[in-house]
Amino acid sequence: MNVLVRAASLTHYLEVARSVGLDPLRMLADAELTPHVLKDPDLRIPVPRVNDLLERSAAASGVEAFGLRMAESRQLSNLGPVGMLIRDQPTLRESLAVLVRYQVLLNGAMSLRIEESAGVVVIREDVVAGEGAPVRQAIELGVGVMVRLMRQFLGAQWRPRRICFTHAAPKDLATHLRVFGPCVEFKHDFNGIVCTASDLDTVNPSGDPAMARYAQQLLDTALEAQNPSMSEEVRRTALLLLPSGRCSMEQVAMHLGLVCRTVQRRLAEEGTSFSDLVNELRVDLATRHVKNSDRPLTEVAALLGFSAPSGFSRWYQSQFECSPSQTRQAQARVH
Numbered sequence: 001m002n003v004l005v006r007a008a009s010l011t012h013y014l015e016v017a018r019s020v021g022l023d024p025l026r027m028l029a030d031a032e033l034t035p036h037v038l039k040d041p042d043l044r045i046p047v048p049r050v051n052d053l054l055e056r057s058a059a060a061s062g063v064e065a066f067g068l069r070m071a072e073s074r075q076l077s078n079l080g081p082v083g084m085l086i087r088d089q090p091t092l093r094e095s096l097a098v099l100v101r102y103q104v105l106l107n108g109a110m111s112l113r114i115e116e117s118a119g120v121v122v123i124r125e126d127v128v129a130g131e132g133a134p135v136r137q138a139i140e141l142g143v144g145v146m147v148r149l150m151r152q153f154l155g156a157q158w159r160p161r162r163i164c165f166t167h168a169a170p171k172d173l174a175t176h177l178r179v180f181g182p183c184v185e186f187k188h189d190f191n192g193i194v195c196t197a198s199d200l201d202t203v204n205p206s207g208d209p210a211m212a213r214y215a216q217q218l219l220d221t222a223l224e225a226q227n228p229s230m231s232e233e234v235r236r237t238a239l240l241l242l243p244s245g246r247c248s249m250e251q252v253a254m255h256l257g258l259v260c261r262t263v264q265r266r267l268a269e270e271g272t273s274f275s276d277l278v279n280e281l282r283v284d285l286a287t288r289h290v291k292n293s294d295r296p297l298t299e300v301a302a303l304l305g306f307s308a309p310s311g312f313s314r315w316y317q318s319q320f321e322c323s324p325s326q327t328r329q330a331q332a333r334v335h
Helices: 013-019 024-030 047-061 066-071 081-087 092-106 136-154 174-180 209-226 230-244 249-256 260-269 274-291 297-303 309-320 324-334
Strands: 004-006 044-046 110-117 120-127 162-164 192-196
Touching (some): 004 092, 013 024, 013 066, 024 047, 044 047, 047 136, 066 174, 081 209, 092 110, 092 209, 120 230, 230 249, 230 260, 230 274, 230 297, 260 274, 274 324, 297 309, 309 324
Antiparallel strands (some): 004 044, 120 192, 162 192
C-alpha cells in the first residue's frame, strides 16, 4: 500500500530528536529517508517510513511521548494550503469539516471522523499502518496537532472534556499532562478528542472569506489530481467504524455519500472487495493489539468489530493458524 504523507509531518523532528540526544540524520538514514525531507514540507513521502522513523526515535531515546513533543509547537501554517483554508473559516465547526474533506492531501493514512450527539462531539482519529506496524507516535502526533488547531480558535488555555488513546499509558505522563491537561485517558476504545458542540460553534473573527475561496480553489484542484482510490476511502472509513460494530457496507457507503452498488462496482474495478478490505484491516489491528499490547482479548474483539469473543477467536485462528492467547504466550516467551 503506497500511501503518502506531506513531509511537513516531520516539522520539529530535528529539534525534538536533538533535544533527546539523538542524531537526526542517522535516524533518517535508518528509516530510509533523506535529510531533504526536513527542508521541503510539500514533498510527498511514504507513510510507513515516517511511522518507522517516529517509532525508532521513541525507542532509541526512551521518550514515549516523542511524537507528542513534535506536536507541541505546530501551527496552522504547517498544514500548507489546507491550513490557509482552515484559518479563514467562519467557525471551528467549518474548519474541522475542511480538515476532514482535505485530509487525504495531508496524510493518506490518517482517518478522521466527527460525530455529534446530545451536545457532545467526538473527533476520532486513527492511522492505517498495514502489517500491524506500531502507530502510537503517529496517533499521538495527530491528536496533538488537532488540539493545537482547535486552540487557534478556542484559546491557548482551552481543554477538551477528554483525550482518548487505545494504547497504554506511558511511564512518564509529564508531556501528556502539559499538552492536554488531566483529561487524558488510555486503553480506551478509540483515539481522539471529546468536546462540547458549543466549542465547534466558536466564531472566528479573523476569517477572510475571499482568502478562503482562493485557498479552496487550489485545494479542489489538488484533490481532483490526487483522486484517492475507492479502496483508500473505504479503508479509512472502515477503520473508524469497526470498533462501533457498525462497519457494514451500507454504513460505509452512507458515510462516503454513495450507494452500495457504486462502492461495490468501484472496488471491483480496483480488484478488491469490501469484505477483503475489512479483513485486511482486522489483520492489521489484530497484530497491533494482540502482539503489541496487553489489552484484554475481549476488548480486542470489540475493537475489531466482533460482537462476541468466540467469533473473534475463530476468525483469528483462521488467519494466523493459532489462537490469540497462544500468540500472547509466544510473545511473552520472546520477551
